[in-house]
Amino acid sequence: MGIFSRMTDIINSNLTALLDKAEDPQKMIRMMIQEMEETLVEVRSSSARVIADRKTTGRRVDRMRQESLEWEKKAMLAIGKGREDLARAALNEKQQIExxxxxxxxxxxxxxxxxxxxxxxxxxxxxxxxxxxxKQKAMLMRQSTVESRLRVKRQNSKSTLDNAVDKFERFERRMDSLEGQIESMDVGTESSTDLKSQIDALENDDKISDELARLKEKMTKVD
Incomplete structure (x- = not known):
């Protein structure tokens, strides 16, 4: 592709539309910037050559105009000396230069x-x-912002999960502690309770026997 054709394509291109279609916009914009910079270097080199040619040609035409004036002066001198033939020849040279x-x-x-x-x-x-x-700078800033937000979100998610786990573990430890307290209160009470129940049963049996004897005695007196 020629330099001017490539430059025209770049100038006429819609950067936003091209980036929207690209699979990797960042890679594409880097390539575009590189191509633009290379094209600018080539165009400026071409411009430098054209400017140099313009200066050389300008000096050349200045010399030719000066030479034309010299032939005109010679023609005037020849006319003054009565040499019309020489005047005509000088004017012919002047016309060729012009x-x-x-x-x-x-x-x-x-x-x-x-x-x-x-x-x-x-x-x-x-x-x-x-x-x-x-656009490249904006894309890089946007990428940096997205990555920062993603890191923060991940950190927050991990922090939330860790907090939940910590709360659950603290709850389990609290329940273990309460259960331990309850169980500690029952330590040594089971055997003493059984013994007390047996003694109370004996006392109750004695009361029943006494009540039974009283009723029998009462019934005997009635007969």
């Missing part, structure tokens, strides 16, 4: 148009390059 000057002027005009075109396209390309770098 025809060359016309051609060189056309060449200068073409060089000027070329330079103006290059300057215009370089300006547009520089604008595109600035835009691309701004």
């Amino acid at each position: 025809r060359e000057i016309d051609l060189v002027d056309e060449e200068l005009a073409a060089l000027d148009d070329h330079l103006n075109h290059l300057n215009e396209e370089v300006g547009q390309l520089q604008t595109k390059l600035t835009d691309a770098k701004a």
Whole structure:
């Protein structure tokens, strides 16, 4: 692809549309920036050569105009000396030089148009390059922000999970402690309870026997 064709494609391209279609926008924008920078270097090198040619051609046409003036002076001198033949010859030389000057002027005009075109396209390309770098910077900042948010979210999720686990473990320890307290209160009470029950049963049996004897005695007296 020629330098001017590539530069035109870049200038006419819609950066946003291209990046939206790209599978890897960051990679694509890096490539675009690199290509734009390389194109700018080539265009500026071409501009430098055209400027050098313009200066050389300008000096050449200046010398030719000076030479044309010299032939005109010679023609005037010949006329003053009555040498019309020499005057005609001098004017002929002057006309030939002026025809060359016309051609060189056309060449200068073409060089000027070329330079103006290059300057215009370089300006547009520089604008595109600035835009691309701004988009690259925005993408990098966006990526950094997303990564930071993701890290914070992961940290928060881990922290929430750790807190939940800690709370559960504290609850388990508390329940273990309460159960331990309850069980400690029952330590040694089971055997004493059984013994007390047996003694109470004996006392109760004695009361029943006494009550039974009283009723029998009462019934005997009635008979």
